[in-house]
Amino acid sequence: MKPHDLPCCIVEDLLPNYIEHLTSQDSDEKIKSHLNHCEHCQKKLLQLQAPIQPVGEPSLNTDAAAVAFFRKAKRKTLWQIWCSVGITLLVCALTVYAVILHQLPFHFTVENLYRLSDGSIYFELQAVAPESNISSISYHDGFGHNDSDYSIHMGYSLYTLLQAKSGAKDTEKRYAFTIPTEIVNQISSSGQLVYRQSQETLVIWDGECTLPAAPESIELQASATASPFSVIG
Incomplete structure (x- = not known):
């Protein structure tokens, strides 16, 4: 150290x-x-003059990787949300179909099957409990496109x-039907009169056997039967 030189510590x-x-001249x-x-103090000076790098400051590559990760996570989350929504809607649709739209078959028995005086046929379908309490039903009838049966x-x-x-x-609810003569004649030629719903099939008349003549009470009941059927009970 030269004379009048400051010591390193100072x-x-x-x-x-x-x-x-901030020091004097x-x-x-x-x-x-x-x-x-x-040289020792020169190094200290350089260290103090060096720019301070924040600890853990992310680089551009780190930022890009983080953005890519979050985008991928966002896409995955959106996909999971849409899948959940789709599954929920599918379950709701299947539930609506099973509970409201899908039509179940009645389990009928045939009662009072007679040939009326005008050649038409009268019969009643007896519903069993709890089906006999049902008030809202679906109905249609007719010959099938490739079927000679009247269903x-x-x-x-x-x-x-x-x-x-x-x-x-x-x-004890019953459904009374009167099948017109022209339809009876078509059935007699090659078909049957049947009840069909889903997998349930009930042959009401096979189109061949001779039906008993209707008594007067049935004739009166048939005359009061509306089209396509009336409800008794």
Whole structure:
């Protein structure tokens, strides 16, 4: 150390103020003089002048990777949401179909099957409990496109059955039908008169056997029967 030169410990203490130009001119000259020959203090000065790098500051590559990760996670989340929505809608649609739209078959028995005086046929389909309490049904009839049978289709939904079970007490409900003579003649030639719904099939008349003549009470009942059927009970 030269005469009048500052010791390293003092220079190190003054370096922060020296960098910020807070030291006096005399001190600046002494610090510069010391730095000219002291490698140790020169290194300290360089360390203090070096820009401070924040700990853990992400690089551009790290930012891009993070953005890609979050985009992928977002797409996956959206896909999961849409899948959940789709499955929920499918379950709802299947539930609506099973409970409201799908038509279940009645389990009928045939009662009072007679040939009327005008050649038409009268019969009654007896519903069993709890089906006898059902008030809302679907109905259509006719000959099939490739079928010589004349089919009666009557059904009900699970929803109406649940309503019937929770409603009035069981009743002896019957459905009275009168099949016109022209349809009877078509059935007689090659077909049958049947009840069909889903997998349920009930042969009402095979088209061949001779039916008993209707008594007067049935003739009166038939004359009061509406088209396509009337409800008795």
